[in-house]
Amino acid sequence: xDSDHRKTIRFRGRTESVLETFRVRGRTYFAFQxxxxxxxxxxxxxxxxxxxxxxxxxxxxxxKISRQQLEILRRLSGSNTNRNFPGIxxxxxxxxxxxVVVAWVDGTDLKSYLDAVRNHxxxxxxxxxxxxxxxxxxxxxxxxxxxxSMIHGDVSPANIVLSSGTKQxxxxxxxxxxxxxxxxxxxxxxxTFPYAAPERLSKHAVVDFRxxxxxxxxxxxxxxxxxxxxxxxxxxxxxxELMGKVENAxxxxxxxxxKSKRLPQQSIRLLDQCIGTGLQLHPDSRFATSREWLDAxxxxxxxxxxxxxxxxxxxLVVTVIDSLSRLFGGPRHK
Numbered sequence: 125x126d127s128d129h130r131k132t133i134r135f136r137g138r139t140e141s142v143l144e145t146f147r148v149r150g151r152t153y154f155a156f157q158x159x160x161x162x163x164x165x166x167x168x169x170x171x172x173x174x175x176x177x178x179x180x181x182x183x184x185x186x187x188k189i190s191r192q193q194l195e196i197l198r199r200l201s202g203s204n205t206n207r208n209f210p211g212i213x214x215x216x217x218x219x220x221x222x223x224v225v226v227a228w229v230d231g232t233d234l235k236s237y238l239d240a241v242r243n244h245x246x247x248x249x250x251x252x253x254x255x256x257x258x259x260x261x262x263x264x265x266x267x268x269x270x271x272x273s274m275i276h277g278d279v280s281p282a283n284i285v286l287s288s289g290t291k292q293x294x295x296x297x298x299x300x301x302x303x304x305x306x307x308x309x310x311x312x313x314x315x316t317f318p319y320a321a322p323e324r325l326s327k328h329a330v331v332d333f334r335x336x337x338x339x340x341x342x343x344x345x346x347x348x349x350x351x352x353x354x355x356x357x358x359x360x361x362x363x364x365e366l367m368g369k370v371e372n373a374x375x376x377x378x379x380x381x382x383k384s385k386r387l388p389q390q391s392i393r394l395l396d397q398c399i400g401t402g403l404q405l406h407p408d409s410r411f412a413t414s415r416e417w418l419d420a421x422x423x424x425x426x427x428x429x430x431x432x433x434x435x436x437x438x439x440l441v442v443t444v445i446d447s448l449s450r451l452f453g454g455p456r457h458k
Contacts, residue, residue, distance in 0.1 A: 133168055135176065140168075146181060148223045149216050153181050166228065169213075178228035179213060180296070186220050196274060196301045197224060208264020209295055229296055231288045234281035234343070242350055249347060251387055252428045255395070257286070258344040259421040261293040265340065266414040269333040276301050277324075277331075279339035280316035281346075318352050319343065322362020322405050333414055334407040341402030348395075349380035353403050362405035376400060391427045398424050 131142040133154055144155040146167065153167040163183045170176040197215045213225040240246040261284070268274055277300035285294045315324060321338035323329040338359060345353045354361035354373050361370045376396040398420045404410045411417035
């Protein structure tokens with residue numbers, strides 16, 4: 125790695141300054157931007173396409189790389205067909221470092237996207253759109269669990285990009301992942317509050333794919349309601365000292381979604397069930413397998429696709445019925 129602040133490269137109509145130059149397996153990568161504390165960089169690779177292109181380059185200290193992380197890289201590099209994860213272009217130990225080069229994902233990280241929605245800088249996503257996006261990532265994670273036999277371990281908005289072109293959710297960081305067979309001996313305990321599952325907060329608990337289910341269900345809940353489940357506590361609600369106090373704090377997303385009455389009621393009920401099951405504080409109460417989780421989201425997506433919105437007249441009828449129900453103490457429509 126060499127400092128090279130004076131060099132500039134023009135690409136896609138922009139001139140960018142080169143921060144560092146990396147030589148990896150005889151190929152030169154020009155770093156334009158440092159991305160994270162994991163020593164990740166947005167780099168230019170002249171071999172990525174006819175005119176070159178961006179990549180993400182990770183530089184790890186070789187002394188801090190474990191066998192577990194090398195095994196994760198081996199499994200991921202052998203299976204680049206999962207479009208919800210960026211493909212690994214190359215990884216190699218060189219000198220005192222391990223370099224990992226990953227396909228670049230053009231888009232906005234989900235944390236920034238949620239902040240923009242809250243600040244009214246970008247439109248709020250519709251319920252069917254959230255279902256489509258999350259269902260796509262459920263497919264990716266299920267593939268990750270079943271085909272690669274791995275747990276991601278840090279599914280959080282900062283580690284997800286809403287891609288610009290295809291408009292899908294892509295997990296961009298695998299630094300906390302571990303093989304499923306090492307669930308009882310995982311070497312990573314990095315946590316992102318409040319998205320980490322309750323069992324991840326206990327160092328003695330065996331953690332499996334259901335922790336990823338909880339994390340993504342929390343993100344789905346936030347995309348729909350702009351709030352974190354369990355009154356903002358997320359997975360911390362499962363701590364023994366809090367569980368008794370917050371057990372009734374959970375509110376189904378349909379109660380917080382504006383104009384939910386205009387959506388097909390069957391779809392809304394299925395939405396509440398799907399997310400509610402994924403957010404159970406005890407892992408044994410969540411989906412038993414990745415396949416079961418995937419089937420639930422497929423059914424939900426299909427339900428929204430075949431169902432239509434209520435007409436204004438139908439919405440008025442539902443509103444009148446709700447008003448009469450409240451007046452006479454009858455059952456409420458949700």
